[in-house]
Amino acid sequence: MSVFANTPEPPYTAVIFSSVRTQGGAVDERADDPGYDRMSERMFALAAEQPGYLGVESAHDASLGITVSYWVDEAAAASWKQVAEHLVAQARGRDVWYSDYRVRVANVTRAYGPGGLA
């Protein structure tokens, strides 16, 4: 399976979530937090069940994590933000897991890969 989200031709919506874990967020510290890993896996699975979900891409290193989720439109992305179980995870993220983060909601207008337009 491709690590890339299988997004259609634009337009669609991207939610860019950039985060720094508490305690510096180092990879080896993260392994000591099964609660975080369980939540993270559960959120990926739950997002994939939502209406309008297109896919997700995620990369994490010692200093920063970036997860980009893709949605058919801003309304679908906004609905995912309000899913009850996700609200609980967001609160725990703010209180415990993340020392800081940014969320940016953006409308994709153009996409391409090595072979040209996606």
Next chain:
Amino acid sequence: MSVFANTPEPPYTAVIFSSVRTQGGAVDERADDPGYDRMSERMFALAAEQPGYLGVESAHDASLGITVSYWVDEAAAASWKQVAEHLVAQARGRDVWYSDYRVRVANVTRAYGPGGLA
């Protein structure tokens, strides 16, 4: 210094570059390629000198790298794509460094952090 791009209030433009390195792109293999590291550092420095540059965020793990660069508008992002030295790096990326990638150009409409609106 913050690892987050110091972006202003939206609107602005995000270029989401997701990439898989050749040979699986594992972190320990990457360390063996000083040409890639030099190019990467040079491109971060060169991008920062371009008109309309707002900042960049980047995270890489064994399976995927995600770099998001932020620009005042789509025109500024498009100009950076055409900078001569960057065109050379893009060609070398396609031919040598990346087994696959996606570029998505998106207009940020909303941004927030733990404290509310960014």
